[in-house]
Structure formats: C-alpha cells, structure tokens
Amino acid sequence: MAILRFSFGTMGSGKSTLALQIHHNLSSRQLFGLLLTTLDREGKQVTSRLGVAAPAIEVTPDLDLYALAVRQWPIHYLVCDEVQFYTVEQCDQLARVVDDLEVDVYAFGLLTDFRGELFEGTRRMVEIADEHAPLQVEARCWCGARATHNARVVNGAMVYEGETVVVGDTNEQTERLFGDTVRYELVCRSHFRSGNLGG
Numbered sequence: 001m002a003i004l005r006f007s008f009g010t011m012g013s014g015k016s017t018l019a020l021q022i023h024h025n026l027s028s029r030q031l032f033g034l035l036l037t038t039l040d041r042e043g044k045q046v047t048s049r050l051g052v053a054a055p056a057i058e059v060t061p062d063l064d065l066y067a068l069a070v071r072q073w074p075i076h077y078l079v080c081d082e083v084q085f086y087t088v089e090q091c092d093q094l095a096r097v098v099d100d101l102e103v104d105v106y107a108f109g110l111l112t113d114f115r116g117e118l119f120e121g122t123r124r125m126v127e128i129a130d131e132h133a134p135l136q137v138e139a140r141c142w143c144g145a146r147a148t149h150n151a152r153v154v155n156g157a158m159v160y161e162g163e164t165v166v167v168g169d170t171n172e173q174t175e176r177l178f179g180d181t182v183r184y185e186l187v188c189r190s191h192f193r194s195g196n197l198g199g
C-alpha cells in the first residue's frame with residue numbers, strides 16, 4: 001500500500017533538509033521519483049538552510065500533479081516541498097497519485113501562516129494524509145520557549161494582517177515589500193499573542 005505522509009513544522013524545522021534527505025536516500029536505492037517545490041527563492045530547486053540543494057519541478061497553481069505523475073510513470077515516489085502553497089485540488093491530485101498509481105507521496109509544509117492560521121494546502125493535507133509527522137527539530141523563541149509561530153515583522157513590529165503568500169522556508173530573512181522592511185521571526189505562542197519581540 002502506498003502512503004501519503006504529511007510532515008510539518010515551523011520555519012527552521014529542517015523540513016527542506018529532510019525532503020532532500022528522503023529524495024537522496026530513495027534515489028540511491030534505485031528507486032525513481034520526482035522532487036517538487038514551489039516559490040523557492042533560488043528558482044527550480046529545493047534548498048535547505050544547511051546549504052544543500054537539488055533540482056526540482058516547479059509547482060505552479062495550474063499544474064495537474066496527477067497528470068504529471070502519469071506522464072512520468074513508472075515512478076516510485078514524489079517528494080513535495082512547500083505544500084502549504086499547493087491548492088486544494090493539487091493536494092487531492094496527490095491523494096489520487098497514491099491511491100490509483102501506488103506511488104508514495106512525502107509532503108512537507110509549514111503548519112500556520114503569520115496570522116497563526118493553517119495555510120490552504122496544509123489544511124487539506126491535515127484532512128487527507130494517511131500519516132501526520134511533526135518535525136522534531138524545534139526552533140526556539142527569543143525567550144527560550146518552544147517557537148510555534150512564524151511571526152511577520154514589518155518595520156520592526158509584528159503584524160497579523162496582509163497577504164499570506166510572501167515567502168517560503170528560505171535563508172532569506174529580510175525583504176523589501178512596498179517600501180516596508182519585512183522579516184519573519186519564530187516566536188512562542190505567548191509572545192505571538194503579545195507581539196513582544198524581546199530586546
């Protein structure tokens with residue numbers, strides 16, 4: 001039986017590193033599979049914070065992932081990074097890949113956005129995955145508590161409203177957006193709620 005496994009964590013939880021590791025391990029056992037991602041800052045590849053990278057297929061919103069798997073068949077697995085940005089339809093296509101093609105799907109994504117709410121793709125994965133695997137590399141808030149929220153910081157202050165799709169899990173921590181300085185910081189729930197960035 002093929003499986004759909006959803007692994008999730010915060011930024012900095014090493015999910016891209018693990019996605020690359022699984023892809024490497026399986027392909028070195030003569031298994032053939034595809035690496036997929038979307039919105040990676042470096043373009044059509046998956047990059048990890050540890051400096052490892054591999055070429056990947058770019059998942060655009062209109063790409064049919066089931067049709068992609070059929071075209072590439074026979075394959076043994078798909079490794080899908082940044083699934084928080086996939087559409088509900090694409091998540092359902094991945095389930096069909098598992099059920100109809102007997103192809104394992106290892107999906108990786110962020111759990112919640114800067115508002116503290118589930119991403120669209122994440123919500124669907126939580127609903128349909130066979131296995132749910134929280135990543136065990138835990139990031140820490142400035143106070144030392146376990147960091148559970150990816151806070152968006154605009155001009156030095158935490159914000160809770162705005163566009164959701166701005167950045168994936170990359171090394172790039174600061175960017176310019178409409179003249180504002182935008183960065184992300186991992187904080188605990190308490191300091192997410194209070195907006196306290198320490199210092």
Ligand SMILES: [Zn+2]
Nearest residue numbers: 141143188191
């Ligand atoms: Zn804290």
